Every structure is written in C-alpha cells, then in structure tokens.
Amino acid sequence: MTDTATPVTTRKDWASDQEVRWCPGCGDYSILAAVQMLLPELGVRREQTVFVSGIGCAARFPYYMNTYGVHSIHGRAPAFATGLAVSRPDLDVWVVTGDGDALSIGGNHLIHALRRNVNITILMFNNQIYGLTKGQFSPTSEVGKVTKSTPFGSLATPFNPVSLALGAEATFVARTHDMDRKHMMETFRRAHAHKGAAFVEIYQNCNVFNDGAFERITGKDVRSSMLIPLVHGQPIRFGADGEKGVVMDSQGHARVVDVDSVGEDALVIHDEAREDPGLAFALSRLANGPYEPTPIGVFRAVAKADFGSGMAGQVDKARREPGVEGLDELLRSGSTWTIG
Amino acid sequence: MTTTSGPGVDLKAETIGLAASLELPLVIVDVQRGGPSTGLPTKTEQADLLLAMYGRHGEAPVPIVAARTPSHCFEATIEAARIALKYRTPVFLLSDGYLANGSEPWRLPEMDSLADISVPFTSEPNHTGPDGTAQFWPYLRDPVTLARPWAVPGTPGLEHRIGGLEKADGSGNVSYDPANHGRMVQLRAAKIASIVSDIAPVEVDADEGAELLVLGWGSTYGAIAAGVRRVRAKGARVAHAHLVHINPFPANLGEVVRAFPRVLVPEVNMGQLSRLVRAEYLVDAWSVNKVEGVPFKAAEIERAITAALGGGDPQEALGLCLEESSLAVSQAAGGANGSLLAGGGASNGNRKGSGASPNAAAPRPDMEEE
Numbered sequence: 070m071t072d073t074a075t076p077v078t079t080r081k082d083w084a085s086d087q088e089v090r091w092c093p094g095c096g097d098y099s100i101l102a103a104v105q106m107l108l109p110e111l112g113v114r115r116e117q118t119v120f121v122s123g124i125g126c127a128a129r130f131p132y133y134m135n136t137y138g139v140h141s142i143h144g145r146a147p148a149f150a151t152g153l154a155v156s157r158p159d160l161d162v163w164v165v166t167g168d169g170d171a172l173s174i175g176g177n178h179l180i181h182a183l184r185r186n187v188n189i190t191i192l193m194f195n196n197q198i199y200g201l202t203k204g205q206f207s208p209t210s211e212v213g214k215v216t217k218s219t220p221f222g223s224l225a226t227p228f229n230p231v232s233l234a235l236g237a238e239a240t241f242v243a244r245t246h247d248m249d250r251k252h253m254m255e256t257f258r259r260a261h262a263h264k265g266a267a268f269v270e271i272y273q274n275c276n277v278f279n280d281g282a283f284e285r286i287t288g289k290d291v292r293s294s295m296l297i298p299l300v301h302g303q304p305i306r307f308g309a310d311g312e313k314g315v316v317m318d319s320q321g322h323a324r325v326v327d328v329d330s331v332g333e334d335a336l337v338i339h340d341e342a343r344e345d346p347g348l349a350f351a352l353s354r355l356a357n358g359p360y361e362p363t364p365i366g367v368f369r370a371v372a373k374a375d376f377g378s379g380m381a382g383q384v385d386k387a388r389r390e391p392g393v394e395g396l397d398e399l400l401r402s403g404s405t406w407t408i409g
Numbered sequence: 410m411t412t413t414s415g416p417g418v419d420l421k422a423e424t425i426g427l428a429a430s431l432e433l434p435l436v437i438v439d440v441q442r443g444g445p446s447t448g449l450p451t452k453t454e455q456a457d458l459l460l461a462m463y464g465r466h467g468e469a470p471v472p473i474v475a476a477r478t479p480s481h482c483f484e485a486t487i488e489a490a491r492i493a494l495k496y497r498t499p500v501f502l503l504s505d506g507y508l509a510n511g512s513e514p515w516r517l518p519e520m521d522s523l524a525d526i527s528v529p530f531t532s533e534p535n536h537t538g539p540d541g542t543a544q545f546w547p548y549l550r551d552p553v554t555l556a557r558p559w560a561v562p563g564t565p566g567l568e569h570r571i572g573g574l575e576k577a578d579g580s581g582n583v584s585y586d587p588a589n590h591g592r593m594v595q596l597r598a599a600k601i602a603s604i605v606s607d608i609a610p611v612e613v614d615a616d617e618g619a620e621l622l623v624l625g626w627g628s629t630y631g632a633i634a635a636g637v638r639r640v641r642a643k644g645a646r647v648a649h650a651h652l653v654h655i656n657p658f659p660a661n662l663g664e665v666v667r668a669f670p671r672v673l674v675p676e677v678n679m680g681q682l683s684r685l686v687r688a689e690y691l692v693d694a695w696s697v698n699k700v701e702g703v704p705f706k707a708a709e710i711e712r713a714i715t716a717a718l719g720g721g722d723p724q725e726a727l728g729l730c731l732e733e734s735s736l737a738v739s740q741a742a743g744g745a746n747g748s749l750l751a752g753g754g755a756s757n758g759n760r761k762g763s764g765a766s767p768n769a770a771a772p773r774p775d776m777e778e779e
C-alpha cells in the first residue's frame with residue numbers, strides 16, 4: 070500500500086483506450102459501466118488493481134479497464150488470480166468470468182479458490198449460453214434448451230451458481246443483475262470490501278444468443294414480484310407492497326408465502342453472517358431458474374482467515390527459523406561433510 | 410516454477426502456450442517417467458523431449474535445458490531460470506526418475522559465487538503517444554535479446570493488459586492483422602533462437618582420430634561416459650558429447666556432429682534427440698534405444714559402441730529389439746502373416762534380450778514365429 074493520498078478519479082480514468090467489442094445491446098456493457106463507476110468511489114488506485122479473466126465474452130473485460138489485466142485461458146482465471154493474490158497481497162485482484170468459463174472447464178479452479186478463501190473478487194456473468202462461440206448450451210442452460218449443440222434439447226441439470234458457491238463454503242456469495250446498476254454497484258462494493266473470496270453471480274442478458282433469459286424476473290414490470298431482495302437483519306419480503314415473504318418449513322426448505330396468511334413474525338430474518346451456510350443454501354434453492362421468485366443480494370458474508378494471510382504467515386515463520394538466514398545456511402543445514 | 414512427471418505437461422499445455430504468448434518467465438520442471446498415460450509412474454524415461462519441444466498448439470517455441478547428473482540439477486535449474494527471466498519465456502527443465510532418485514556427492518556452492526540472474530522491472534514509460542503522452546508498450550522489445558519489458562502490477566503509470574490473443578507488435582493491443590501475426594510468430598521464434606549466442610558450446614571429449622561420436626542428453630551421462638571409458642580401455646577411439654541445451658542447440662553442435670563419420674545417439678526413448686539432430690543438421694544420427702523404465706547400463710553402451718565400430722547394428726547389440734516376426738499379425742484373408750514393421754526399418758521394442766552376446770541376443774522362444 071502506498072502512503073500518499075489516493076488520487077481522485079472519475080469513471081473515464083478507469084476506461085482503457087480500447088474499443089469495446091461486445092455486441093450492441095449486450096448486458097456486459099452495463100456491468101462494465103457499473104464497475105467503472107464504482108471504482109472511483111472505492112478509494113483504490115489503478116496501478117494496484119488487476120482484472121484477470123479466462124475465455125469468453127466476459128473475458129474481454131480486462132482489455133477495457135485502464136488497470137493491470139490479464140486475459141488468460143479457458144477456466145483458469147481463478148488459478149492465475151490465486152497466484153497473484155497470494156504473492157501480492159497489496160493488490161486488488163478481480164476475476165471476471167462467465168457461466169461457461171467458470172462452471173465448465175473452470176469448475177475445479179472456481180470451487181478451490183472459494184474453498185481456500187483466496188482474497189479475490191469474482192464477478193461471474195451468467196447468460197446461460199456460450200455467447201462467444203455463437204450459442205451452445207452452457208452449464209447453466211435450462212433442461213430442454215435447444216441450441217446448436219443440443220438440437221434435441223439439453224439433458225443436463227443446470228448448475229445454480231449460488232448453490233455451488235455455497236456448497237464450496239464461499240465466505241461471500243451474492244447475486245445481482247445487469248438491469249439494475251445501483252444494485253450491481255452496491256453488490257460489487259460489498260464484494261470488494263470482503264476479505265477473502267467473494268463470488269457474485271450477475272444475471273446478464275446475451276441479446277444475440279439467449280435474449281430475454283432473465284426477462285421474466287428482471288423485467289421492470291415484474292421485478293417487484295419476481296426478485297426477492299435479501300437484506301441482512303430484515304424479514305425476507307417482496308412484492309409491490311411487501312405482500313410476499315419467505316418462511317422455513319418444517320423440512321428446512323425455504324418457501325414463498327403470502328405474508329398475510331402467516332404473519333410477519335413467521336418470516337425468515339435474513340442473516341448473511343451465519344457461520345453455517347445452510348440458511349443461505351436453502352434460500353438459493355427457492356428458485357429452480359429465472360422464472361420463479363429469485364433472491365438477489367448478499368446470501369452469505371462471513372469472516373474467515375484468507376488463504377494469502379495464512380501462507381504469508383507460514384513463509385514468514387520458515388524464514389525466521391534459526392540457521393536458515395539465507396541459501397548458504399539452508400544448504401549447509403543438513404547432512405554435509407568437508408573434504409581435505 | 411512448476412513441476413510434473415509428465416502428465417502435467419499434457420494437462421497444462423495451454424498454459425505453457427499462454428506463457429509463450431504473454432512472454433513471461435516460467436520454468437517447467439519435467440521429471441520424466443515412463444509413459445504413455447499413467448505408464449510407469451515411478452520409473453525413468455526420456456520420452457518427453459519432443460513433448461517439451463512441440464507439445465503446444467500453434468507456433469510456440471520454448472527453450473529446453475536438461476540436467477545430466479543429480480548434482481548438475483542445481484546448475485541446470487539456475488540456467489533454466491536465467492534463460493526464463495532474461496528472455497521472458499517459459500523454459501523446460503528436463504530431469505527424469507533416474508536423476509530424481511539418484512544421489513552423488515555434491516560440492517556445496519557459495520551463493521556469492523553464483524551469477525546474479527535477477528531482472529530489473531520496468532518502471533518508466535517507453536513510448537510517446539501521438540498526442541505526446543508518455544505510454545507503456547509491453548511488447549516493445551530489447552533489440553538484442555528481443556525480450557519485452559516487464560512491468561509488474563503496482564507500478565504507477567504502466568498499467569497495461571496482456572492476454573492470449575495475438576498482440577500488435579509494440580503496443581501489445583489485440584491484433585488480428587495477418588502481417589502482424591506473421592511478424593509476431595517470427596519474433597517469438599527469433600527470440601528463442603537468439604539464445605544460442607548466450608549458451609555454452611557443447612564440449613566434446615574426443616580421442617585423436619575418433620570416427621564415432623556418442624551424443625547424449627540428460628541422465629544417460631553416467632552410463633555413456635562409463636561405456637566410452639570401457640571401449641577406450643580396449644583400445645577403441647571414440648568421442649562423447651552431452652547436451653545440456655536442447656533448444657536452441659549450442660552453436661557448435663552442427664560442426665561437432667559433422668566432424669565424425671558416425672554419430673550414435675543412445676536415448677531412453679524411441680529416438681527423439683536423434684530426430685531433432687537429423688532434422689537440424691541432416692546427419693545420419695544413429696538412434697539406440699531402451700525404453701524399459703530403467704536406465705542404460707555402461708555395459709549396454711559399451712556393446713552398442715563396439716557393434717557400431719565393428720560395422721554391426723548397435724541396437725541389436727543391446728538385445729532390446731523385437732524381431733520383425735514377433736510383431737507379425739495373422740491376417741484373416743489368406744492366412745498370411747503381415748508385419749507391422751514395414752521394410753525392415755529400425756525395430757525398437759522392449760524385448761528383454763539375454764544381453765550375453767555382443768552382437769545379437771537370442772530371441773525369446775515365445776516370440777519366435779515363422
């Protein structure tokens with residue numbers, strides 16, 4: 070960290086000179102705008118900020134940021150980001166990925182970065198399709214989806230990315246969508262402030278290959294009845310007049326109810342800081358897809374030692390071991406002998 | 410630095426290609442084991458040489474350094490790191506199961522005696538934009554080494570983006586321009602090729618008037634050196650050269666291999682260095698192979714050299730080649746025996762020969778077939 074005051078920046082300072090090459094109307098533009106508008110508010114420096122991506126439309130993101138950035142390979146962005154975050158704890162490391170990149174070839178890297186609680190902020194653009202390669206089914210495509218690679222409909226159960234991240238015991242898990250800049254900015258702000266691995270799923274419209282995938286829940290006219298805002302410490306309610314709510318049934322399942330029929334006291338009070346990810350997981354199972362009332366906001370935010378701090382501690386301890394001041398001492402610390 | 414015993418190279422080929430494209434240092438240590446697949450996980454082999462050389466999609470040349478004895482691993486590792494750092498490239502360091510499990514007395518070096526291989530990071534802009542602003546161009550190369558500048562995150566004013574997409578020469582911005590791609594492919598190749606002027610020539614231990622060069626690499630060093638001593642003790646005149654740098658080859662290697670009428674290349678693979686030498690120098694390098702998960706013995710090298718000097722077949726002398734007939738398959742149509750080996754070419758297999766006869770081993774009875 071630097072000791073001089075952070076310079077005042079504007080959105081423009083965070084945009085690179087490269088032409089943005091997403092399809093006109095793509096949801097990626099509004100996510101880029103939200104990030105570029107948020108960063109000046111965070112009191113961070115451009116040179117201390119790194120965007121790491123894998124492959125896909127979302128993975129173009131680093132090229133558009135006037136920061137350090139690397140566009141890496143299929144699914145491995147979390148691996149590169151882990152190395153960077155662990156070796157350079159002074160940096161702000163962001164991962165930008167998509168549903169294909171993060172959940173297909175990158176599934177392994179993703180769950181391990183989350184499990185290890187590496188200090189990175191992961192923005193996963195979920196458009197439920199392979200956009201860059203022109204429309205094949207992805208790990209979040211719904212069953213039955215007809216695409217170029219599933220001419221008779223997809224047979225595979227899609228991942229629920231929030232459930233997956235919670236299953237990996239990610240310490241920060243949130244969901245937002247590309248139609249609400251304010252919500253995105255608040256969610257990204259929280260994710261960035263979190264020490265450890267923060268995972269944000271962003272419902273993103275691919276208007277070319279999967280147009281309207283989230284319209285039934287994010288459309289302006291349906292939002293109030295289809296999006297369930299999670300607010301820490303508050304009863305979980307939604308609907309134009311807060312007439313709907315969420316309760317836990319006797320089986321431990323979260324269910325949507327009419328508040329009138331159960332009374333406000335029966336509603337679940339959202340507790341994002343609960344150590345056990347069970348409640349957050351139950352909330353993530355409320356909707357099977359973007360056609361049912363779906364929770365958005367922060368599902369889980371718990372404090373836990375991050376991987377890099379643990380590793381720095383081990384390295385520091387090893388360095389302070391007596392007799393291993395430098396390589397000379399280290400080499401001579403074992404079984405050696407002298408000739409002549 | 411990252412390590413594997415081979416499968417990791419298969420799995421991470423895409424990453425190695427990325428490192429070649431990003432032009433960032435990376436040392437890949439491959440402690441080779443028997444393959445293919447899980448193969449012989451704890452046994453030795455030298456069969457990843459061509460994988461290290463070519464195992465990536467696209468034109469992605471990568472330097473290769475090979476350790477030859479357990480103690481040489483220390484020096485070879487420093488050399489691999491030196492090249493990686495100076496030229497901003499992934500480098501393969503090849504070892505194998507034999508070296509990794511071997512031991513020998515090692516004179517501990519004084520750290521002060523080692524060359525400084527640290528690289529200065531770039532901290533200043535290196536280009537002036539059309540509007541007069543100072544810019545950082547991540548692919549503006551050093552004219553001598555062709556290495557690109559290396560600015561690390563945290564350096565103010567040098568923020569830049571790099572990635573696996575083709576980059577415009579100089580600015581490093583994404584470029585699909587055909588001529589630029591051609592130029593970048595050639596620049597990356599030229600950079601690796603230019604390392605030749607920065608590596609030691611191969612040393613040749615040659616007898617006066619020697620007519621045979623034994624050329625090796627990696628862990629065969631001990632067996633070849635001992636085999637050479639044995640034939641010399643019997644009055645033969647031979648030469649031994651052992652490669653540490655395999656890509657690029659040392660500058661004098663062409664001259665060396667052409668200086669001897671015969672070149673014998675013993676390898677614990679099916680003939681990988683011999684192919685590279687043949688392709689590079691158009692010499693009739695003679696491959697002698699043993700791929701059994703165990704290293705060569707000095708006696709085997711001795712037999713192979715003796716056979717080669719006497720006009721015999723060194724591979725046969727090892728007693729490790731399958732008879733052609735033993736690979737024959739019964740063909741349903743006509744019931745004739747067809748051979749998998751065409752035209753009586755070099756037949757390298759893994760039959761255990763008796764090893765007793767210097768010329769040819771008796772075929773195993775169960776493999777005899779007429």
Ligand code: SF4
Pocket residue numbers: 090091092094095096097126196200201274275276277278
């Ligand atoms: S293909 Fe889809 S996700 Fe990709 S840029 Fe176009 S609209 Fe956006």
